[in-house]
Amino acid sequence: MEFARIVNDLMVPITRAYQPELILISCGFDIHGDDPLGAMRVTPAGFSWMTRQMIAVAEEVCGGKVLVTLEGGYDLVAMRDGSLAVLAELCGEKLDCGYPINLSDEKAAEFAGSAVPCPALDYTLDIASHYWEGI
Secondary structure (H helix, E strand, O other), rough: OOOHHHHHHHHHHHHHHOOOOOEEEEOOHHHHHHHOOOOEEEEEEHHHHHHHHHHHHHHHHOOOHHHHHHEOOHHHHHHHHHHHHHHHHOOOOOOOOOOOOOOHHHHHHHHHHOOOHHHHHHHHHHHHHHHHHOO
């Protein structure tokens, strides 16, 4: 849920303020929960949700121009599931609800309302608020 807060409270507001001509997403799956090095516990549903949010803000600020590059990760199943989750969002397709990486409406709402305590993010937001409106 920390990543949901990062997207909600930091990435989206800065993207809106900056108004880029293109959004470049460096999509690495070493933050997946099953990755042996990252240990950041992001699920495929989390990757779906983050992608969905960045597509939405791209529609607002740059006519939907998004470029996603595959970076990697260290667990092949996690990379497969994360890649499928991201690609489904980029194609505007919902995955079958029986598929284990499906992003349900309930889970999307949970991510959108994330208020998980994260002192490092709060510190970052405090500093960023001096430079970016909307934070």
